[in-house]
Amino acid sequence: MGSMQHQKRNFRGAIGAILISSVFSGLLAQPKLVVQVVVDQMRAEYLIRFNDQFAKDGGFRMLLDSGFSYANTHYNYVPTYTGPGHASISTGTTPKYHGIVANDWLDSRSNYEMYCAEDTTVEPIGTVERSSKRSPKNLRALTFSDGIKLHTNKLGKSFGVSVKDRGAIFPAGHFADGAYWLDGGLHFVTSSYYEDELPGYIEKYNSREKAMLLMKKGWKLEMAARKYTNSIEDENPFEPKYNEGSSSFPYNLEAMVQLKGLSMLKNTPIGNELVLDMAELILDQEDLGQDEFTDFLGVSFSSPDYAGHTWGVRSREVHDMYLKLDAQLGQLIRRLDKKVGKGNYILYLTADHGGSENPNHLADGGYNIRNYANADVIAQLNDHIVNELDVPLNYEYAVAKIINHHIYLNDWATPYATEIAKIVEQMDPFVHVYTADEIRRPGAEALAQKLHQGYQGRFSGDLVFQLQPNAIFYGPYGSTHGTGYTYDTHVPFLMMGYGVEAGKSFKKVHITDVVDIVAERGGLPYAPNSAVE
Ligand SMILES: [Zn+2]
Structure with a gap:
């Protein structure tokens, strides 16, 4: 599969170049690039709570002010988890049809406990970890990105990047040119489903060990501490004491890594920074959005989910991470404007699920849970x-x-x-x-x-x-998700760029409608398997 796809990509480059010069001129019939941004565990409520604190040139600010917002977007199935969420956003249909019913499940025929993106027939690439034997094999429906691939006769490209493998794999689809995620050493890796070796530019990026450099700087607040009035006291009993015996800023990340291991950096803004770097690298190195064959880039920020699980939806850690994500999204949008051109791409942002309150925090206020x-x-x-x-x-x-x-x-x-x-x-x-x-x-x-x-x-x-309501199967610290209540089902749906006028709607939208609404604005075909019911 891998080497054949490489050949297809090279072939595509050659005829793409001929067609651009002869055919393409004037108004675009379709966007050159579709960018799907998924924020893992983003409650729609954050857009209200942190609204005044998003920066003028931040991504959330730009999406809210110059884009279109469906403020009443919900999951229309249970359970609300990362694997099913990414699969449902990307296919426009529910687990009943695409088959990703949970992150892990028991197969009743074999009694095997399956991980949603597991594929034992492929090899890890760029890592020795068996946990990178991953592909979209278990996803039984085609994605919006697959539909774009078919529509362009595979002359358009599709890539996915995330901290989590499932966050990269499902959005990029079955016909993806590449999907990259972080291994335990915080290097971007892939599997032989996509290619036989890592592209040189990714190997070069990995060798710079950027996570280590960022770790040394620690995690400091974006604003003065007194401005974090929309989150609970920094030091509180609902968060673990991972920062040298405390749960307060600034974080000594080297000490936290010594205590909890390297993967703890995925729980900090560093995870988002690495994903942003890789999105920009792919954009440049794979020449996305440079011809009239619509390309697709799926970017999934997993660190907000890890942070929510660790510290909780009311924590200063989560609050600060969203202010930093606002700046990171702003950087991505400016890069897209420069590389692809304002109005030549369509970008939409949603989430794979929301997140619960910490029940012990609610109980502390008198609620019986x-x-x-x-x-x-x-x-x-x-x-x-x-x-x-x-x-x-x-x-x-x-x-x-x-x-x-x-x-x-x-x-x-x-x-x-x-x-x-x-x-x-x-x-x-x-x-x-x-x-x-x-x-x-x-x-x-x-x-x-x-x-x-x-x-x-x-x-x-x-x-x-x-x-x-508000009960969780989880430890005493942080938050989780999975239910059909508003805190888990209500997610943002923002879009901007090609075909999108500024505005806001409170009409109820289901998560399975997202890609079809984007398709309508972009003059693109509906996702092939969307909205069965
Ligand atoms: Zn989660």
Whole structure:
């Protein structure tokens, strides 16, 4: 696959050059480049909370002021996680059809625990880590970028870049020319699905060890500390003490790495900085947006998700990261203006999911809620099921695993799924527990319909559930996501550039509509498999 694609790319360069000079002149019928920006774990609420603090030349400011905003954009399925989120944005359809039902799932035929972007048939490239055996193999639908590839007869190019492999792979699609993500050593890597070796410019970038240079500088606040009034006190009991015994700025990142390992740098603005560098490098080195064959670039910023998980959605760390991301996005837009030209590209920004409050922070204010540990919940469920279920005792417990809001039962227990669902529903922190049959029922309530859109029988659990509002399966620090509540479903959808006038709408938009709305503005074909329902 790899070497064949390289040949195709070289061939493309040759005929592209001939066509540009003869055919292309005057008004563009289509944008030269489509840039899809996904911010991992970005609540739409951040655009309201941090609005006054975005810089005049910042990316969020430019998108909000000169772009178009759909302020009421929501996920229309559960569970809301990174793999399904990127797959749904990029294909314009739900997990029910594209098959990425969670970040990890159990395959009912093989009982194998699959990671969403895993592909054991490919080799890691640029790293020895087996965890880079990755491709879009599990994605069963075509992406918007695949549609653009088909539309240009593959003369347009498609690339993806992210800290996380799944954030790079799903947006770039099946016909991608390249997808790059960070390995454990914070170098950009890929797999043999795309090519047999790393491009020279990426190897050169990796050898500069920029993460190490940035680490030495530490993490300092963007503004004076007194201006961070929209986030909670810097030192608080809902954040881990990773900064030499404290959770306050400025961060000594070398000390934090000694304590927690190198991958902790992915949780800081450094992750976004590296992804920005790589987006700019790909833009230049792959000559994106330089001819009339529309190219696609997917950029996914994963660090806001790591920061949200670590410190929480109300933390000063997350607040500061968004101010820095505003500046980083501004830099990307200026680079695009210079390289591709204002109005010659269309850029849109959304998120793969939102994020919950830290429940212990809410409880501290008097609200009756707390966090739950997955293993404890499984143990309690199993004890309770043994007591309540009127069947002979079995040597195995009923619940095998809970992954991404799906309950997988051991084989003996699956005939009792309906009874077990009723038992579990009586317990904290569950409000609704459904069997597969219930969510598939015609005319099912709105929540069941959302669960149905997130479901595929072969991969999904025997039971799916909705938690009580604000309850999370997570540690005491930070935030997580996965539910069908507004805090997880409500995400930004901003766009600017080719075909986009300034404006704002509060019309409800589903995440699966995003790429088709962009296609309409850009005069491009709808995503091939979008909006099935
Ligand atoms: Zn996450």
